[in-house]
Amino acid sequence: MSARNKTYSPARSGFVLCLMSLAALGLLWRAVDLQLIDKTFLQRQGDARFLRVVSSPAHRGRILDRHGESLAVSTPVDSIWVCPPTFVTERHRWGLLEPLLGLDEAALERLILDRMDREFLYLKRHVAPGLADRIAELSLRGLHRQREYRRYYPSGEVAAHVVGFTNVDDVGQEGLELGFDDRLRGVQGSKRVIRDRLGRTVEDVERISAPRSGRDLVVTIDRRIQYVAHRALKSAVKRHRAKSGSIVVLDSRSGDVLAMANDPAYNPNNGAERTGERFRNRAVTDVFEPGSTVKPFIVAAALETGWVVPETRLDTRPGLFRVGKYTVRDLRNYGVIDIRSVLKKSSNVGASKLGLSMPPGRLWRLLSGLGFGNATDIHFPGEARGMLPSYHDWGEIHQATLSFGYGLSVTPLQLARAYTAIATGGWLHSPTLVQTRERVPARRIMSERTALAVRNMLEAVVARDGTAPKAHVPGYRVAGKTGTVRKPIPGGYADDRYVAAFVGIIPASAPRLVAVITIDEPRGKEYYGGDVAAPVFTEVMSSTLPLLGVAPDEPTLLAKRIDLSEDPAVLTGAPSRRPEPGFVEAAWQPGDFNRGPEQWNLAP
Amino acid sequence: MNGPSVALVRSGAVAGALKRPRAGLDWALAGVAIALLLLGLIMISSASMTPADRVYGDPFHFFWRQLVHVALGVLAAVLALRLPLQLWARLSLALFGLGLLGLVLVLLPGVGREVNGSMRWMDVSGFSVQPSEFIKIFMILYVASYLARRSEEIRSAWRGFARPLVVLGAVVMLLLLEPDYGASVVLSATIVGMLFLGGVPIGRFLVCALAMGALFGLIILLAPYRLERVASFLHPWTDPFGSGFQLTQALIAIGRGEWFGVGLGSSVQKLFYLPEAHTDFLFAVLAEELGFVGILLVVSAFAFIVWRAFLIARRAERMAQPFAAYTAYGLGLLLGLQGFINIGVNLGVLPTKGLTLPLMSYGGSSMVASCLSVGLLLRVDLEARRGR
Numbered sequence: 004m005s006a007r008n009k010t011y012s013p014a015r016s017g018f019v020l021c022l023m024s025l026a027a028l029g030l031l032w033r034a035v036d037l038q039l040i041d042k043t044f045l046q047r048q049g050d051a052r053f054l055r056v057v058s059s060p061a062h063r064g065r066i067l068d069r070h071g072e073s074l075a076v077s078t079p080v081d082s083i084w085v086c087p088p089t090f091v092t093e094r095h096r097w098g099l100l101e102p103l104l105g106l107d108e109a110a111l112e113r114l115i116l117d118r119m120d121r122e123f124l125y126l127k128r129h130v131a132p133g134l135a136d137r138i139a140e141l142s143l144r145g146l147h148r149q150r151e152y153r154r155y156y157p158s159g160e161v162a163a164h165v166v167g168f169t170n171v172d173d174v175g176q177e178g179l180e181l182g183f184d185d186r187l188r189g190v191q192g193s194k195r196v197i198r199d200r201l202g203r204t205v206e207d208v209e210r211i212s213a214p215r216s217g218r219d220l221v222v223t224i225d226r227r228i229q230y231v232a233h234r235a236l237k238s239a240v241k242r243h244r245a246k247s248g249s250i251v252v253l254d255s256r257s258g259d260v261l262a263m264a265n266d267p268a269y270n271p272n273n274g275a276e277r278t279g280e281r282f283r284n285r286a287v288t289d290v291f292e293p294g295s296t297v298k299p300f301i302v303a304a305a306l307e308t309g310w311v312v313p314e315t316r317l318d319t320r321p322g323l324f325r326v327g328k329y330t331v332r333d334l335r336n337y338g339v340i341d342i343r344s345v346l347k348k349s350s351n352v353g354a355s356k357l358g359l360s361m362p363p364g365r366l367w368r369l370l371s372g373l374g375f376g377n378a379t380d381i382h383f384p385g386e387a388r389g390m391l392p393s394y395h396d397w398g399e400i401h402q403a404t405l406s407f408g409y410g411l412s413v414t415p416l417q418l419a420r421a422y423t424a425i426a427t428g429g430w431l432h433s434p435t436l437v438q439t440r441e442r443v444p445a446r447r448i449m450s451e452r453t454a455l456a457v458r459n460m461l462e463a464v465v466a467r468d469g470t471a472p473k474a475h476v477p478g479y480r481v482a483g484k485t486g487t488v489r490k491p492i493p494g495g496y497a498d499d500r501y502v503a504a505f506v507g508i509i510p511a512s513a514p515r516l517v518a519v520i521t522i523d524e525p526r527g528k529e530y531y532g533g534d535v536a537a538p539v540f541t542e543v544m545s546s547t548l549p550l551l552g553v554a555p556d557e558p559t560l561l562a563k564r565i566d567l568s569e570d571p572a573v574l575t576g577a578p579s580r581r582p583e584p585g586f587v588e589a590a591w592q593p594g595d596f597n598r599g600p601e602q603w604n605l606a607p
Numbered sequence: 608m609n610g611p612s613v614a615l616v617r618s619g620a621v622a623g624a625l626k627r628p629r630a631g632l633d634w635a636l637a638g639v640a641i642a643l644l645l646l647g648l649i650m651i652s653s654a655s656m657t658p659a660d661r662v663y664g665d666p667f668h669f670f671w672r673q674l675v676h677v678a679l680g681v682l683a684a685v686l687a688l689r690l691p692l693q694l695w696a697r698l699s700l701a702l703f704g705l706g707l708l709g710l711v712l713v714l715l716p717g718v719g720r721e722v723n724g725s726m727r728w729m730d731v732s733g734f735s736v737q738p739s740e741f742i743k744i745f746m747i748l749y750v751a752s753y754l755a756r757r758s759e760e761i762r763s764a765w766r767g768f769a770r771p772l773v774v775l776g777a778v779v780m781l782l783l784l785e786p787d788y789g790a791s792v793v794l795s796a797t798i799v800g801m802l803f804l805g806g807v808p809i810g811r812f813l814v815c816a817l818a819m820g821a822l823f824g825l826i827i828l829l830a831p832y833r834l835e836r837v838a839s840f841l842h843p844w845t846d847p848f849g850s851g852f853q854l855t856q857a858l859i860a861i862g863r864g865e866w867f868g869v870g871l872g873s874s875v876q877k878l879f880y881l882p883e884a885h886t887d888f889l890f891a892v893l894a895e896e897l898g899f900v901g902i903l904l905v906v907s908a909f910a911f912i913v914w915r916a917f918l919i920a921r922r923a924e925r926m927a928q929p930f931a932a933y934t935a936y937g938l939g940l941l942l943g944l945q946g947f948i949n950i951g952v953n954l955g956v957l958p959t960k961g962l963t964l965p966l967m968s969y970g971g972s973s974m975v976a977s978c979l980s981v982g983l984l985l986r987v988d989l990e991a992r993r994g995r
Binding site: 013015016019020023024026027029030031033034035037038039041042044045046048049052053142197199 | 657661800803804806844859861862863864865902903909917954
């Protein structure tokens with residue numbers, strides 16, 4: 004029993020228990036310290052590790068035509084990115100990506116191993132969401148995806164120059180996408196999220212700012228007319244083996260740009276095609292010397308002085324005219340002709356004599372008032388202003404050459420704008436490309452009387468014995484003017500390179516549309532504006548006018564029935580939203596006809 | 608899920624009660640142990656769900672396995688509850704020999720399995736066994752029986768005190784070869800504590816304690832990675848992405864918990880930030896999800912287990928059951944020390960060691976060993992109250 008007493012040691016076990024209790028208390032104190040006192044530091048450290056501010060992309064606004072048809076839309080896609088130092092640990096599984104991304108393993112290895120010092124590397128941008136799902140299912144460490152938007156252009160190359168395109172980061176690069184980028188872009192949102200260590204978002208903590216979608220941009224373009232214009236221009240450029248071509252169709256009553264196309268074009272959906280000078284919206288960015296297409300304005304200026312009337316006769320004999328040491332030539336000797344015939348035959352001698360008959364300031368004021376030398380108000384990036392020299396610098400020869408369209412330069416759009424004055428009885432309508440509430444008001448540039456007289460004269464141009472019989476549009480009366488302009492080369496003008504141009508106003512009795520067509524350097528046998536550019540006008544207008552429900556005003560052809568449904572191209576190019584005025588016989592109203600030529604008869 | 612285990616324990620108790628009406632099971636101790644067991648299961652499933660889903664495609668991968676471990680542990684506890692301590696005393700030397708054999712075998716290439724640079728595991732009929740978890744109990748049994756047999760020699764002769772220390776040294780050597788530094792520390796502290804409670808004169812004890820302290824210091828100095836571990840735990844924020852990574856992540860987890868935690872299942876740190884979230888650092892996840900309240904509960908539970916074990920040991924001493932008493936002291940120290948050290952590591956007051964939290968952390972051997980410890984404690988209590 005003595006052993007029992009000796010083993011009984013309450014003091015020692017109590018001591019050990021005390022030590023253990025102290026340990027427990029120490030641990031609890033430490034816990035209090037960490038959880039209740041030091042917590043701010045620790046929590047901040049934690050936040051620094053797993054709280055991340057991520058941006059949520061904003062939806063870019065659409066670009067819509069005047070009827071709400073999409074010209075540019077954004078669709079959600081995913082971009083695949085990797086964190087190379089983490090991703091490299093999955094090296095043995097990289098092969099799995101090969102069939103999905105079309106990246107072979109060797110290329111992937113080079114890509115990753117060369118960039119081990121980075122933490123963010125795009126593997127592939129803009130992958131279809133379904134494919135991105137399959138890639139994500141591989142759950143490779145260090146591989147992530149990110150929601151982005153890809154721009155898609157439903158009308159492809161048809162409206163490419165007007166709409167432009169964005170780059171891979173959704174920033175506008177050309178055209179309206181560039182010009183109205185601020186409005187379209189919207190504002191990226193940002194939110195705070197908790198990420199796990201593999202970079203996946205576990206939880207949204209707070210939204211710092213909501214993404215704000217960009218606003219839609221509604222343009223004045225009519226997709227159907229745009230399609231027709233694009234197609235007609237493209238085939239003409241091809242047929243005449245021309246360098247390029249442009250077409251602008253304006254609503255003469257408002258200045259709305261209904262169609263604006265150029266060739267060569269490009270497909271904005273295909274990044275590979277986005278090269279070189281194909282981007283240029285030549286109708287706005289490129290200038291040319293307008294040649295004979297300015298003659299109507301010279302005539303208008305002369306009529307405005309009141310010194311001449313359309314029947315005033317001019318002596319153009321012997322088909323050439325000496326100004327200082329220069330000689331102005333006509334194609335042939337037209338003899339003594341009235342002003343009407345100066346336009347109809349496009350006599351350079353007649354135009355020069357008319358031009359020289361006026362004080363330079365008066366001529367300049369009209370040309371300048373028509374917008375030559377001034378940019379339009381469409382706010383298109385890269386727009387050219389053209390050039391109209393000040394009349395102080397004009398010599399006699401300059402005034403003479405200006406009268407038949409040399410020594411100044413215009414864009415096709417500027418030329419179309421100038422013709423709205425003739426189409427609308429003297430009111431110049433500023434072209435509009437984007438629909439806005441505020442429009443630039445129309446300005447009166449010439450008297451209604453003058454404008455009607457010139458328009459009347461221009462109808463003769465399209466007559467059988469005019470310069471542009473090929474611009475005839477069945478069922479409609481056309482006022483127009485051709486231009487066949489020699490291209491400037493260093494030291495003078497080329498003998499064999501031309502710009503073939505045609506400007507048309509239709510229907511001539513009550514104008515709705517103004518169209519400018521330019522074909523640059525046609526290399527076929529034909530190079531006259533009336534042969535190369537005018538047929539494009541015919542082709543476009545014979546489709547467009549019925550589309551717009553414009554009543555025919557040429558009585559002889561009213562009985563003809565034009566059935567648009569037989570033209571598959573028109574149907575595919577222009578899905579109809581409204582009842583199509585495909586049958587035009589009912590659209591004509593006798594009143595249109597009654598406002599006939601006698602009203603325009605300005606003979607004194 | 609613990610229904611059957613409770614029933615088993617109860618049936619054992621009922622069987623005992625039928626034979627000896629005075630002796631009942633210590634339900635307070637058993638209850639606390641079961642509570643820790645359940646809390647551990649819940650925390651393991653919470654902490655491991657996301658990684659398990661990612662690695663194994665089954666969020667409950669670790670939960671199901673731990674459930675099997677718990678079942679085996681309860682089985683071991685019931686077995687311990689039913690076997691007389693006399694049997695353990697008689698088998699103590701043989702069991703210790705078996706444990707030593709395990710420690711040697713696990714070092715042999717082909718038998719032992721290397722995980723994270725340590726040879727701690729070996730496969731025994733389909734189960735992955737960690738001999739170091741069992742040698743702790745076997746050594747306690749061996750020393751308890753030694754102390755019971757030679758109490759006079761221990762108090763009077765250097766020899767009686769030195770012999771268990773030499774044996775301890777050999778075991779620690781084997782443990783360090785794995786290496787398993789955590790187990791060596793826990794085992795050494797437990798055995799030294801047992802010797803102290805066994806009545807070794809204070810002077811001799813102090814000399815030995817100092818010598819052992821110096822030895823551990825030397826071990827740390829000789830193996831630089833341990834020094835690095837020691838240094839990193841003192842200043843974890845100097846290198847939070849290198850040597851201090853695990854600890855800083857654990858501290859962040861604890862700091863996020865505050866009073867009541869972020870809520871069960873809401874831990875962020877378990878999402879791949881904190882390594883070993885379901886094993887050695889389970890406590891940190893618990894602290895994050897359940898807050899200070901959770902910590903208080905767990906620390907109190909372990910303190911209660913230690914206190915209860917010492918109470919049982921004293922009763923056994925009074926009843927002149929020295930083997931039972933020393934066993935209870937040893938097991939109490941083992942559970943308490945290992946628990947506190949693990950918690951201390953999680954809280955950043957002790958160097959990172961690779962120790963599990965008894966009754967809670969994921970791991971089969973650890974679970975079976977800690978259940979066995981509790982079972983033995985309950986058996987000691989039963990026999991002390993029966994007065995046999």
